Amino acid sequence: MSVHQATQIEPEQARALLKALADPLRLQVIEALAGGERCVCDLASQLDLGQSKLSFHLKVLKQAGLLADRQEGRWIYYSLRSEAIEQLRGWLAELGAQCARPAIACK
Secondary structure, three states, rough: OOHHHOOOOHHHHHHHHHHHHOOHHHHHHEEEEEEEEEHHHHHHHHOOOOHHHHHHHHHHHHHHOOOEEEOOEEEEEEEEEEEHHHHHHHHHHHHHHHHHOOOOOOO
16 A cells, blocks of 8 residues: 555544544553553553443444444454554644645736
């Protein structure tokens, strides 16, 4: 996959990602997963959250496309989807590049 393909994202998808990241607890989950895949029980312990509250936030992040999960026995492990983060980064970079454009002269 080329860099250009990795950064292509629709504005609606970017809004969904940003909305999912807007909650402070979800940002903590993202930061905790930045070090690699984690079991729900480890995340709940590290973030001092009840499992039902954590499960809600994990669901929101997964639905937005930011997380992948896998089940092993009775445990569920979550990890960041780096491609989603890269797409959002690319979208934000494109916005930043467009900010430098001069205004069109008024007629």
